[in-house]
Amino acid sequence: MKDVSLQIFYISNENSVTQRGSFPLRGKTKEVVAYEWFRKIKKEMPFGAELEKVSADGDDITEKVMEIEKAQLG
16 A cells, blocks of 8 residues: 655634644545645644645645645535
């Protein structure tokens, strides 16, 4: 099973935060896996979270993740 190494940079309660992790793709794209992880992070933050940057295996996928988030909210 293929894994993706993710780094998520976000702002919560006026603080810059970075989280890293390795996740199995399980047939999903790295963008979807990153979006699902960020959605989980947002639920855990009492003040919410604003996405700044997403990196997958060193590639910047921020725009793709934001597009998924926008589609889900719209």
